Amino acid sequence: MTGRPETQDQPKALLGRRILLGITGSIAAYKSAVLAREFIKRGAEVRVVMTPSAIEFITPLTLATLVGSPVHSDFTENKDSGEWTNHVELGLWGDLYLVAPCTAATLSAFVNGTCSNLLQAAFLSSRCPVAIAPAMDLDMYTNKATQANLKTLSERGVQIIEPQSGALASGLEGKGRMEEPEEIANFVEKYFTKELPFAGKKVLVTAGPTEEAIDAVRFLGNRSTGKMGFEIAGRLADLGAEVTLISGPVNLTTPPRVTKRIDIVTAQELYDRTVDIWPQMNAAIACAAVADMRPSTPSTEKLHKGDLPDSMRLENTPDTLLELGNMKTHGQLLVGFALESDTVEESLKSAEGKLKRKNLDMIVMNTLSDDGAGFSHDTNKVTIIQNVDGHNTTHVFELKSKREVAKDIVNLLTF
Numbered sequence: 001m002t003g004r005p006e007t008q009d010q011p012k013a014l015l016g017r018r019i020l021l022g023i024t025g026s027i028a029a030y031k032s033a034v035l036a037r038e039f040i041k042r043g044a045e046v047r048v049v050m051t052p053s054a055i056e057f058i059t060p061l062t063l064a065t066l067v068g069s070p071v072h073s074d075f076t077e078n079k080d081s082g083e084w085t086n087h088v089e090l091g092l093w094g095d096l097y098l099v100a101p102c103t104a105a106t107l108s109a110f111v112n113g114t115c116s117n118l119l120q121a122a123f124l125s126s127r128c129p130v131a132i133a134p135a136m137d138l139d140m141y142t143n144k145a146t147q148a149n150l151k152t153l154s155e156r157g158v159q160i161i162e163p164q165s166g167a168l169a170s171g172l173e174g175k176g177r178m179e180e181p182e183e184i185a186n187f188v189e190k191y192f193t194k195e196l197p198f199a200g201k202k203v204l205v206t207a208g209p210t211e212e213a214i215d216a217v218r219f220l221g222n223r224s225t226g227k228m229g230f231e232i233a234g235r236l237a238d239l240g241a242e243v244t245l246i247s248g249p250v251n252l253t254t255p256p257r258v259t260k261r262i263d264i265v266t267a268q269e270l271y272d273r274t275v276d277i278w279p280q281m282n283a284a285i286a287c288a289a290v291a292d293m294r295p296s297t298p299s300t301e302k303l304h305k306g307d308l309p310d311s312m313r314l315e316n317t318p319d320t321l322l323e324l325g326n327m328k329t330h331g332q333l334l335v336g337f338a339l340e341s342d343t344v345e346e347s348l349k350s351a352e353g354k355l356k357r358k359n360l361d362m363i364v365m366n367t368l369s370d371d372g373a374g375f376s377h378d379t380n381k382v383t384i385i386q387n388v389d390g391h392n393t394t395h396v397f398e399l400k401s402k403r404e405v406a407k408d409i410v411n412l413l414t415f
């Protein structure tokens with residue numbers, strides 16, 4: 001084992017999440033500062049967009065200081081220079097667009113698709129989930145128009161964070177007070193842990209090469225960088241899975257929401273750690289490039305140049321993927337990788353053989369005969385063979401970045 005520590009399990013639901021915080025012209029806007037700070041405290045990245053009337057309630061300077069980036073409130077940032085704020089870019093930036101507080105006026109604008117300010121434009125161009133925390137006076141809230149607007153938005157998939165009952169700024173008592181910032185942050189955290197497609201699922205991802213010692217400093221290895229496995233682990237974690245990443249020696253940072261990383265060096269260590277935790281997992285994506293052979297009698301000392309043998313006895317390493325396939329129980333999903341160097345037809349035949357032999361549900365095949373595919377690139381070109389109820393389906397993909405390939409692979413997973 002390396003001396004690198006394993007990362008500890010910790011709540012990471014908001015870590016690295018991008019939250020676009022929209023603020024509208026309600027008296028509750030002062031609470032948005034506390035909310036922004038709460039998100040930052042929980043590890044999220046926050047950008048703020050405000051309506052022109054929100055600026056009457058709380059200054060952009062306060063929010064910009066809290067979140068560490070400029071606040072957007074106008075289509076044109078600097079009218080003299082002709083600079084403008086790209087609302088489409090804003091709408092695409094976030095993992096979640098949260099409008100808190102959301103006034104009755106903005107609620108109505110969202111329902112009608114009005115685009116008269118930057119916050120509304122960002123709503124129309126957002127591709128991420130949207131949540132709103134309404135805040136208004138009791139009678140405004142219970143008004144049929146408001147209730148109908150809330151129902152319409154809810155039916156369109158917008159998450160509504162119910163307002164609370166209590167003393168209102170108008171002096172009245174009743175429902176309409178924006179939920180407290182800490183509770184809104186809890187709601188968002190829960191959203192990221194519970195509502196995502198792989199929430200509650202445990203996934204094991206293996207990545208990188210293994211190294212098999214010849215002596216104290218030399219080893220047999222391969223050119224795997226680990227990038228493909230790390231992208232897959234990151235993607236699964238982004239979609240809510242509890243990911244354990246077992247990695248060979250690589251020079252990569254653990255993706256932010258991966259729950260646990262275990263560093264290994266040899267094929268034996270990979271086998272031991274993987275087999276140990278596989279029974280607790282819902283799925284395993286075995287992306288590591290494991291050495292098939294290792295020197296039978298490695299030296300614990302560094303051999304001098306003159307003492308190096310002309311030939312070396314090798315022995316098989318344990319076959320982790322085969323063992324995972326043997327152990328697999330009903331409901332577990334097992335994905336393997338095959339790096340081939342033959343013609344596409346031969347490679348496919350070989351990958352299909354591996355899928356069957358190792359009892360896999362899916363195999364991701366790439367071949368060295370495709371430019372830009374394989375180990376030492378940031379791109380990959382894969383063909384995926386999926387086995388469902390004994391029938392194989394083949395999916396052929398174009399050359400893409402490994403991040404995009406990871407999305408294609410993860411899109412095909414059902415467990």
Ligand SMILES: Cc1cc2nc3c(=O)[nH]c(=O)nc-3n(C[C@H](O)[C@H](O)[C@H](O)COP(=O)(O)O)c2cc1C
Binds near residue numbers: 054
């Ligand atoms: C002191 C004060 C407090 C207000 N509070 C609210 C509120 O809590 N909810 C609301 O819907 N409107 C409230 N309004 C009215 C909105 O500011 C007004 O409808 C404005 O046009 C909203 O614009 P916006 O949604 O684009 O920010 C308040 C107005 C004032 C002057």
